Amino acid sequence: MEGNPAQLRTAGVDLGGLMTVLGQHLYSTPLVALRELVQNANDSIVRRRLEDPAAPTAPRITVVGDISARTVRVIDTGTGLTESEIHTYLATVGVGYTRGLRQGQAASEELIGMFGLGFLSAFVIAERVTVTTTSFQQPDRGWRYQSSNGEQYSLAAAPAREIGTVVELALREEHARLAGEDYLARVLGRYCALLRVPIYIGDAAEPLNPEPPPWRGDSDSVSEHPVQARKRQLRFASRFEQQFEPICAMPVPALAGESDPRGLLWVQDGGTYGNSDNRNLSVFVRGMLLDDDARDLLPGWAGFVGGVIESSRLMPTASREDLQRNEAYRSAQHAIAESLIGGLAAVAREQPEAWRRILNRHNEALLGAALCDARLFELLAEEVRVPSSHGDLRASALRREGAIHVGLSTGGFEDMLFRMLGVPVARGDRYAVLPFLRQWVQRHGGRLIEIGTEQGNRQLFTELGLPDAELDWLRETLADGEKVVPARFAPAELPLMVVPDREAELKRRLESDEADKRISMTALRLVRGFTAGIDGSAQARLYVNLDNPAMRALLATMRADRAAAEPAARLLKAIKQLMETHNDADGHGHRLNGALAAIGDSVLRLLPAAAGQAGD
Ligand SMILES: Nc1ncnc2c1ncn2[C@@H]1O[C@H](COP(=O)(O)OP(=O)(O)OP(=O)(O)O)[C@@H](O)[C@H]1O
Numbered sequence: 001m002e003g004n005p006a007q008l009r010t011a012g013v014d015l016g017g018l019m020t021v022l023g024q025h026l027y028s029t030p031l032v033a034l035r036e037l038v039q040n041a042n043d044s045i046v047r048r049r050l051e052d053p054a055a056p057t058a059p060r061i062t063v064v065g066d067i068s069a070r071t072v073r074v075i076d077t078g079t080g081l082t083e084s085e086i087h088t089y090l091a092t093v094g095v096g097y098t099r100g101l102r103q104g105q106a107a108s109e110e111l112i113g114m115f116g117l118g119f120l121s122a123f124v125i126a127e128r129v130t131v132t133t134t135s136f137q138q139p140d141r142g143w144r145y146q147s148s149n150g151e152q153y154s155l156a157a158a159p160a161r162e163i164g165t166v167v168e169l170a171l172r173e174e175h176a177r178l179a180g181e182d183y184l185a186r187v188l189g190r191y192c193a194l195l196r197v198p199i200y201i202g203d204a205a206e207p208l209n210p211e212p213p214p215w216r217g218d219s220d221s222v223s224e225h226p227v228q229a230r231k232r233q234l235r236f237a238s239r240f241e242q243q244f245e246p247i248c249a250m251p252v253p254a255l256a257g258e259s260d261p262r263g264l265l266w267v268q269d270g271g272t273y274g275n276s277d278n279r280n281l282s283v284f285v286r287g288m289l290l291d292d293d294a295r296d297l298l299p300g301w302a303g304f305v306g307g308v309i310e311s312s313r314l315m316p317t318a319s320r321e322d323l324q325r326n327e328a329y330r331s332a333q334h335a336i337a338e339s340l341i342g343g344l345a346a347v348a349r350e351q352p353e354a355w356r357r358i359l360n361r362h363n364e365a366l367l368g369a370a371l372c373d374a375r376l377f378e379l380l381a382e383e384v385r386v387p388s389s390h391g392d393l394r395a396s397a398l399r400r401e402g403a404i405h406v407g408l409s410t411g412g413f414e415d416m417l418f419r420m421l422g423v424p425v426a427r428g429d430r431y432a433v434l435p436f437l438r439q440w441v442q443r444h445g446g447r448l449i450e451i452g453t454e455q456g457n458r459q460l461f462t463e464l465g466l467p468d469a470e471l472d473w474l475r476e477t478l479a480d481g482e483k484v485v486p487a488r489f490a491p492a493e494l495p496l497m498v499v500p501d502r503e504a505e506l507k508r509r510l511e512s513d514e515a516d517k518r519i520s521m522t523a524l525r526l527v528r529g530f531t532a533g534i535d536g537s538a539q540a541r542l543y544v545n546l547d548n549p550a551m552r553a554l555l556a557t558m559r560a561d562r563a564a565a566e567p568a569a570r571l572l573k574a575i576k577q578l579m580e581t582h583n584d585a586d587g588h589g590h591r592l593n594g595a596l597a598a599i600g601d602s603v604l605r606l607l608p609a610a611a612g613q614a615g616d
Contacts, residue, residue, distance in 0.1 A: 032121055034423055060076075079136050191207075225544070267347075285320075309336065370436060408429055577592075
């Protein structure tokens with residue numbers, strides 16, 4: 001054996017095993033088999049138009065179900081097959097006539113088959129497949145192919161029939177329901193909605209694909225009034241949108257010119273959260289539904305958008321249930337995003353009522369969307385409303401004396417402060433609000449005061465200095481670990497105020513949200529971009545208001561006699577703790593008890609002095 005030159009060998013193919021894989025594991029649902037057969041019927045009709053000068057002018061596909069016989073028949077007026085074509089194409093796995101035909105043909109857009117595999121899927125749902133056919137090339141001969149597994153088959157001469165093919169499936173018991181014509185109409189109505197050849201179920205008078213899609217020029221759409229055109233688009237959209245009513249429809253592409261992909265997008269009715277993702281997109285390639293959940297072709301921010309597109313550039317995978325992620329895929333993604341942005345702008349211009357509905361329904365999602373594209377930001381900056389302490393307001397209505405206040409948390413000291421000042425505070429802890437406002441002030445002017453951040457605090461509190469010894473005393477008597485900061489701030493009635501570092505708090509909360517799988521990727525990306533720059537280590541600050549008369553009196557007393565100042569300081573500290581427990585979601589009950597006890601104690605210690613003053 002040694003020294004023998006390596007021999008070139010041919011790998012064996014276990015056709016039986018391959019058939020099982022192809023036939024039973026390539027497709028996600030047995031329904032696909034029906035689609036494949038209708039697609040073959042379509043292709044043979046297209047082929048006949050190309051090759052047979054006597055091709056019928058009104059070709060058709062008829063699908064007949066028979067529940068009692070448990071059969072489905074797919075009947076076409078296509079080319080039919082000759083004896084040798086049956087052997088070479090129908091019965092040879094991986095070979096089909098269609099692929100060759102497509103190359104260089106004007107009608108290639110309408111030809112669907114390419115892999116030479118689809119016919120096999122018939123054996124997934126059928127225990128026996130019978131093909132009866134007469135070719136236009138030999139109109140006086142007929143053939144009958146029969147197989148129960150796609151691997152062994154018989155072929156016999158049969159009486160000539162009308163030119164074309166009948167594929168009859170004797171259904172497996174578990175697929176008996178496919179013989180129901182209502183069921184067939186539903187399944188094929190979805191898969192075949194865009195096929196050009198009319199498809200009839202049983203002896204129905206109307207085909208199940210009566211109306212061409214609104215973007216194809218083959219109707220009287222040219223002279224159509226825009227209102228009529230919109231109605232037609234909406235009617236079409238509602239056939240595809242399962243969950244919501246479409247509010248408005250937008251064509252793909254937004255502008256005439258580009259030819260691929262073409263289709264329709266729509267905005268769903270139905271209130272959703274900013275980060276909910278209801279995107280759905282059906283993709284048709286050459287008239288056949290390939291993927292009814294191609295949501296990734298839609299931009300991530302468009303959680304409220306549905307659509308249908310058709311393309312001849314997108315490449316199906318062999319199962320024809322998914323799309324290859326290639327250059328055409330990326331360019332379709334781009335075209336769809338552009339159409340959506342252009343479409344929304346057009347709705348804003350031309351359909352005020354629909355636009356209002358969109359803004360009402362999807363305000364929150366649109367806040368986030370605005371951040372993803374500069375044009376959307378322009379479109380939405382004055383339209384979306386920002387949640388605030390005074391209800392939902394436009395950003396311009398939030399602006400007071402050139403500043404917009406945004407809180408990173410609710411229910412803190414800040415809330416009280418701004419309630420006292422009557423200034424609306426935007427809810428920076430809500431989806432997309434903070435980044436939206438940051439961009440808004442950049443473009444529209446004004447200052448953004450982010451309450452609870454160092455920068456925001458500097459704008460609210462005018463920090464002052466005090467001698468170290470006095471600061472030490474204030475810390476010992478008033479603080480619970482906060483950093484004491486002497487300052488002036490409004491309102492003067494407030495003697496002191498604790499401002500936790502809200503950024504650090506937010507970072508902690510959002511980062512624990514990140515573990516929450518229910519939050520969509522769009523929201524998470526926004527959040528990560530934001531929290532990455534936050535230093536989570538900063539501590540809370542205790543602002544001591546030097547504009548407040550009581551605080552000034554406390555300091556003056558302390559300078560003269562520290563012991564005399566202490567009861568008043570304890571009282572203030574207890575009030576501070578009381579306010580804090582009120583706002584403390586963690587519910588530190590023991591602190592509340594301690595604070596109340598300290599108040600009682602301080603009042604008792606203060607009373608003799610007060611009584612003394614009263615007696616003066
Ligand atoms: N109803 C039909 N009328 C005429 N020819 C047919 C019909 N059904 C199948 N054929 C022939 O059999 C071939 C193989 O069909 P099959 O469905 O396996 O593959 P395909 O349609 O070529 O490609 P794909 O796997 O992409 O569907 C076709 O190319 C065609 O030549």
